[in-house]
Amino acid sequence: MAGHTYFDFIVPAGSLTDTDKIAYGDFMIKAEVLGNPINQDSWISGPENGFRCDSSPKVHYHGCVYPDVISQFWLTATPDVSEEAEHVWKAQNQPALTLPPSGTPKKIPGSRASGEPLQRMVNAADKKANNDKSARYCRTYWGRGYSQNNTMQCDEYPFQSTYQGSAMGGAATSHFSVDVISTAHNRKAGEHLDKFYNDQRILDQDRFYVDVLRADGQPYGRGDAIPVGPAAPIEYPQCENSSMPEVKDVTTKSPPTDTFQNYARNTPDGWTGGDSTYSVTLPDGRRLWVFSDTFLGPLNSDGTRPTNAKLVNSTFVVQNGEQLTTITGGTKENPDAIMPPTEPGYWYWAGDAMLADINGTKYLQVMYQEYHRFGEGAWDWRFNRNVVATFSLDDLREPERIDQLPSSANVIWGSALLEASRSGDGYTYIYGLSDAPINKKMRVARVKGTDLSRVDGWQFFDMQEGSWMRDEREGAASLTGVANEYSVTPWNGGFVLISQDSTEAFSGKIRIWHSCNPYGPYASRVDHNLVYHMPEPGPYGSYGDGNIISYNAHVHPSLQQGDVWTLSYNVNSMDNRVSWDGAHYRDPGIYRPRFVSFRLEPS
Template sequence: MSRRSLAGISALVLAAASLSVPAAATRADCSAVRTSWTAQATPHAAPESLLNAYSNTGKGWTGADSTYSVALPGGRTAWIFSDTFLGPVNPDGSRPTTTPFLNNSFVVQQGQTLKTVTGGTASNPTALVPPPANGWYWFGAAQTSDAGRKLDVVALRFEKTGSGQWDWHWAANYLARFDSRTYKLLSLTPLPSKANVQWSGWLQRDGGFTYIYGVEDLGASKYQHVARVRGDDLTAKSWEYWTGSGWSADESASVRTLEGVANEHSVTKWSDGYLLVTHDTKELFSRRVLGYFGCSPTGPFVKPVELYQTPETGGNHITYNSHEHPDLRSGSKLLVSYNVNSLVSDELYADVSIYRPRFVGVTLQAAR
């Protein structure tokens, strides 16, 4: 099965130490927080059926996780994936055990047309960011830069520490920069990595800055951290880290802003404030998708509302890493995705439909 879905599962069954999140001194009075919100969810939202039909053809991408999206020039959308299965697909909906498996890929959508983008060749596909000799890269949040000419993807480097199934660890953060027209990898640049924070959860432009949301992943406990850089170039040296009361150039001064976030989540503008969407990681193998509200990009994020419960969760199946796609909102209706996987790897080969993203339309309304 995908190592991405298994990341931290062994640690999740261990008891976590009692760790606190400092209160953030920031603006806390806005309508987004004062309002009591209710959520109505509609499953199987677009582009779920489009991706499913494409997967069933077996002519390219047939399933993956992560599921970030970036709007590209020319009306294109780049779907950003980590562990990826390619075709073919058997007539009975299974996949051969010899099917190619890559650690990262793109699917580019233009209208109702989809195209799989990988490295290598058609006969010998490889990951877009080639794996190092002792590990691999998983993709995180992404955005465009250089007036849309570049597609920038945070890439997490993992390294093997032995020959066992769990003998590997997160090693460092990188920025993979691609040409947004040809999808050619242009550079792979190290990003700050000294504070045990995976700076790959979400990217949000706001007020002349790009806010970078990271996760301190302790297995049984996961904590959000916030950094920022002026402009849109994450390779700039001038990263600043939220300390709970201000900004510091010292990565080690970064504080925990919220417990219980997933490694992949989102923070987007909502009403006159911000909406954080995440899977609930305070519960083991949770089915709950939550929305938190804040008045500032640094939070505090409060008043959680259950947006959805994933029906696939249970038995061998798990769901994880839900987040919003703000470029694909329909008015005030959110588009939220989440990933589905199985704890039994044979099931992923027996049924191609399991390991594909799900999409939910979520309408938030003020409670009456």
């Protein structure tokens, strides 16, 4: 039969440690049956080091515990703490996917599976050190305005109140994770942790494990936090005009070619060359150019580039009529990228840009892809993740915030954007690709409205399923043959896609496709889909140099005038020598965009 026994004991007065009055005791229970002693082997002893009694103010009331027993904190993923639960689970089970990245494999303690418990830490200065370090990383990865008017907070795991936290656990980044989550979720999870500390009498240096449960008490899994399945059926409305586009009157060296050439020759410290070359019209009518890798001036008097010229990974150039102004990060004396590297060996490349209306205020949003160099070889780098940077129009030198975008399917998002104001159905369309050396494949996502950071509202195109899907990994590739940058633009009641042809390596061909919808299917007329043949690349190109390549062809709606369209593409050299006879130094004109105009008319 079951039962229980109460017994009294006396322990020494204990000692005072800071404010904790602590005493240790031990016991052994000898049992008798009807006055006859039981065999000594059946005596009941306490744990090897006895028990601990305390009257610590850290847990509000006095009591006793077995200090050698490692306690267990169960974080249950109820709706009010689901974001915290997701972060803790990801840190424990998918540490390589957490931020900040680490030069060595991440191993984050705390779960029973790790075998490494956490230890509570009560020193206020040490907790602040944890918080300060984590906050620096949150600002790096989510921007200076990551709190979004105090609705979001920087969350860290292991917890700030542990010796395994970001600062106390070591100088490296392999032992912790940071994320930006709802302030309400973060605070409620903190309340649960404080209650656990109180109920289990967790004092300074006491050990405990952390594990996550679903709201129904079952083991938690990654899929519990991600909505999956169809979001909406794909509809295919017919075009009002089904004619295919015909390219006419192609003109090279179109505006703003001379504007950029003159600026590069004369600027003391601004843009003298760059790639990507996206553009967006600002509310005041100025044009903003978005560049990735950018050389800054000045050039030498003979037009060559000095070998100490500054190269930064991302810049803006603002065009006001014929006047250009370069915007960088950093300072005037030490300019840096608009999106500076988060860690050594990492950098951002720019994607397309647009204006977003967020709570009645217009912002600039620019998509970026982060890449990571993992070796010394020319191609020893790989895609890491997608983000969108949101800039105040009053200060374009640094993003207000940086939001992580879907990246789990290894899709590079930001090849092109089609704003809700031009898509015809109230959705903003986000274009990307599944990358490959050749035969790159287009991917399509969409979100209602104009705020790209609303990742909970993203839907992913799957033509075969006939549905927009909720999870990025459920989307599917569609058109084969696009390049890393392309454009989708309304035309004649339908949409045209313009891209470099990727069905062959380093192709000089820029092609056009047509669809009745922003998402396709896209088709082209064989032998009538060539917009322009870039003349520069390859040993038989205009430079006569096998190191010269051309890429990133797309249309600029900001330059469109009636039926006259303008596209840009980039030219580069794989001769990366930093020397007077290196390609980028003897001829700075190589690394500048080319602008080509043309007319489109129905075939």
